[in-house]
Amino acid sequence: MTVNATPTPGAVPLATEGYKPPKATHKARVLPGFGLSLGITLTYLSLIVVLPLAALLARPWEHGLDGVWQTISDPRVLASLRLTFTTSLLAALVNLFAGLIVAWVLTRYEFPGKGLVDALVDLPFALPTAVAGVSLCSMYAANGWVGSLFAPLGLRIAYTPLGIFVALVFVGLPFIVRSVQPVLAEFDAEVEEAAATLGATPLQTTLRVIVPSLAPALLTGFSLAFARAVGEYGSVIFIAGNMPFVSEITPLLIVIKLEEFDYAGAAAIAVAMLSLAFLSLLLVNALQLLLSRRGRA
C-alpha cells in the first residue's frame, strides 16, 4: 500500500517503510510435543526396523550382483516364493470372509458363552506357533481326527500345500476379527434404521450399507493377516512336509541356507521376500488411501 499524503507533523507512522514482521519460525500447533514425539518415533523405528533391515540389505552382496541373482533365480527359491505368497494370499482372503462373520456374530448377537468365544479368537496370537503347528499336524495328518475324514476322499492335508494353507488360516484369523470388530461395534444404529425405513431388507442393509463402510477396516485386517502369513514359520514347518518345489516355504529355505553357513544366500532370499512383501503392503496401502478419500476427504 502506498500513502501519498504527507504525514502530519508529530504523527507517528505505524510502520516504517520496508518494515517486515518477524518471520514465524514454525507454525503454531494445537497439539504440543510434536518435535519430541516425532523424534522418539524416528529413533525407535530406526533402531527396531530400519537398522536390522539395513544390515540385511548390506549382507548378500559378497558374491556380487551375479551371486545374488544366482541365488534368487534358483528354481527351488522361486517355487518357495510362489508357494509362500499364494498360500498367504489365499489364507488372508478366506479369513477376510470368515473373520467378518466372526466379528459380526461377536458384535451383533448376545448368546451364552460369548465372552469365551471372544477370548478364543485371540488364542492363535498367544499360542507358541510351534505348538500350533504340532497340534494342527496331528489333527490333519492322514490318521488324525480331521485328516482321517478326508483321507478316504484321497485328499491329504498335512504335508501338502493345503496343510500350509490351514496353518496360515489359523494364525491369520485374529487380525481380521480384531480390526473389524470395533468398527462394527461403533456402527451408527440410525444408519441401519434409515436403510430400513427406505425399504431395504436386512440382507440389503448388510451388503450395501454395513459391509462397504467396513471396507477400510477389512483391508487393514487383510494386510495384517497377509503379512503375518508371509512371515509365518513355526506352525507351517511342522505341517508342511517341507518337500522342495512342493511344500517348502521361503522362511524355511532361509533357515536351511543359514544352517549351511551360506549367510549371503540366506540374506539374498530374505531381501527378495522383503521386497515382495513391501510391494504388496504398498499396494494395499494405496487401496486404503483411495477408500478413505472416498469416505472422508
Added chain:
Amino acid sequence: MSLVVQNITKRFSDFAALNDVSFEAQPGEFLALLGPSGSGKTTLLRLLAGLDRPDTGRIDFDGLDYLTLSARDRRVGMVFQSYALFRHMTVAQNIAFGLNVRPSKDRPSKAEIQATVQRLLKLIQLEDLGKRYPSQLSGGQRQRVALARALAINPRILLLDEPFGALDALVRKDLRRWLRRIHDETGVTTLFVTHDQEEALDLADRVVVLKDGQIEQIGKPLELYRHPQSAFVFDFLGTSNQVPANLSDGIADFGGFSAPVVSPKALNGAQTVRFRPFDTHLHHEGPGFEAKVLSLLPAGANLRLELQSPTGQVFETQHAHDSEASDLRLNDTVYLRPSKVYAF
C-alpha cells in the same frame, strides 16, 4: 382422515415413555411434536416409523393398520437427527438408495431413478453436488440430502427428528422457511419433533405439546399461544412471570390494582397467576409490584428489562423502545402492573 394414533402406550422397563397418546393428522398437514427432552416425542416418531413397537394402542394410516407393517413396508420417510447418511455413497447414490433396493418388479428403470434424483437435487438446491460424498458437505447441506433421500421413496408420511437441532441459528431460520416450502410443494403429511417452541409455532399447522409422555395440548400455534390449557404449556411457550393473586369473576386482584384473567376455566379465590413480559406497564409510582431495574437489554425490536422485587423475585418485562421504560436506568425503582394475566 390420514394418520390416526390411538391410545399409544410405550414403556421402557419401569419408565413410561408414552402414556395413552392419541391424536390425528389430516392429509397434507404439517404437525409439530413439541416438548422438553424426555417428553417422549422421539419415541413417538420411532413408533410411527416402525423402528419400535408400542405396548398398546393403534396406529392407522388411510385405513392401513401400520402396526402390522414393518419399517420397510410402511413407506415412511424418516429424517434422523444425525442425518444418518450413507458415508460411502455419493449424494446421488444416497438419494437413489430407497429406489435401488426395491424388488426388481417394483424398481423404476435406471433412467427413471436418474430423473428422480435430478429432480430432488434440484428441489434441495444441490444440483451440482450429486457426485460429492456426505463428508464434503456442510451440516445444512447434509440435512437437505437426508430430506431428499426420504422424499425419494414418495413417502406416505414424512417424519423429521429435530431437523434443525445440529445447525447454527442463521442456517436454521433459512432451512425452516425452505422446509415449509418443500412441504407445501410436495403436500406430504409431515410430523416433526422439536424442543424449540419458536420453531414449532413458526412452522407447523398444528402443534402437539408433550410432557412426560402425555399430550398436554393440541392446537394451532395462535390458539396455543393465546389460550394455553395448562401452566406447563404457558411456561413452555415463552417467558413466564408468576405472582399470587385473588381471583373473582375473571379479575385478578393484587391489592390496590388488578388485571383481567385469561383462563380455560372459571377460577375464584387465591391463585398463582402468570403473565408475559410484554403484557406489562411500568409506572414511577404505585400501586404495582415494586421492583428495581436489575438489567437493561436494548437489543432487538423491544427493550428487555429484568426487575427485582424487594423479596428477591425477578420479573422479565418487554417494552417498546419509545415507551415509558426507555429512560429508565439501572437500580431505578419502578412499579410493575400486568395488563393481562393467565391462570390455570
